[in-house]
């Protein structure tokens with residue numbers, strides 16, 4: 001497409017990073033295929049225009065290993081998409097552990113959990129500069145607040161954009177957002193909204209009920225899975241922001257938010273044999289015409305990590321388009337469409353319309369007034 005490649009760094013070489021990297025190879029080898037993509041071409045970029053130039057982790061089975069081996073190393077348990085990966089010439093480097101590894105994770109057998117490497121961390125901002133990264137994708141475990149702030153600070157110092165895929169609030173924290181804006185760096189966040197996942201289905205259904213005059217009275221969304229993301233989330237203290245992010249994503253679609261006791265959304269249990277298969281059980285209780293009751297039950301079964309990669313592959317390209325246009329600060333429509341916890345929630349169709357208008361080039365980010 002005549003543009004230079006997008007130079008991407010990832011932190012957290014877990015299942016989601018693996019899905020993204022295998023997915024890039026999958027589409028590189030299927031050049032005519034747009035199956036499973038929201039955009040084959042976005043702003044002049046194809047999926048295979050993403051080059052991973054740096055990767056950080058803390059697990060001894062990944063640190064110091066070539067990236068193509070690390071993405072397939074345990075405890076990653078993603079179902080293979082394109083496991084025959086080339087040599088990227090990238091070794092996974094040791095990041096600072098900080099709060100990335102929760103104490104309870106150490107109680108499980110190594111094939112199911114993180115095993116911390118005995119290495120000194122590198123200076124991540126220095127590596128970002130040396131590798132001339134454009135964008136960092138944050139894939140740290142839920143609850144890694146300190147570690148996320150460390151990597152976000154490195155991005156600021158290195159002039160690198162951040163795609164914050166997890167529920168620590170950077171894009172949606174005005175103080176952090178301002179710092180990126182002042183440095184002239186665009187970012188997208190927070191907490192990736194999967195392609196067809198529990199959040200978007202719950203949001204769209206909530207909106208549908210609302211628009212059709214059915215008053216939701218109670219709802220839940222229970223999720224189970226067997227990957228390290230779910231194992232990590234057994235520690236409820238780490239879940240506070242995840243619950244805020246997932247609950248606000250649904251509440252924002254209702255004209256009158258439900259009382260706290262009438263909405264329950266969250267990761268609910270770790271079932272080891274499920275591996276990367278996430279199952280969501282969703283229930284909505286409502287009343288419609290003349291107060292007559294209505295109930296909806298849905299069950300969604302997905303491979304969790306590819307479901308997020310299908311969105312990250314667009315987030316990275318949107319962000320690069322914004323970099324090329326000299327935008328700075330939070331990209332609002334992109335964050336609203338692609339993330340669960342943007343600084344400002346929008347309905348899916350509104351965010352999508354604004355994004356597509358941005359791509360067909362009105363020249364500037366059509367950011368609405370916050």
Ligand SMILES: NC(=O)c1ccc[n+]([C@@H]2O[C@H](COP(=O)([O-])OP(=O)(O)OC[C@H]3O[C@@H](n4cnc5c(N)ncnc54)[C@H](O)[C@@H]3O)[C@@H](O)[C@H]2O)c1
Pocket residue numbers: 011012013014015016017056057058059076095096097098099100101114138139140141142144147165166167191192193194227228229232304305307308
């Ligand atoms: N559909 C989805 O899978 C989805 C959707 C929304 C959000 N997310 C979020 O994306 C994040 C990544 O998910 P995942 O399934 O890849 O998780 P994962 O558990 O497979 O991977 C996390 C990786 O981070 C590494 N790590 C831990 N501490 C670190 C540190 N200080 N520095 C660098 N690396 C560190 C671990 O060793 C591991 O490789 C999670 O927070 C998850 O909740 C995922």
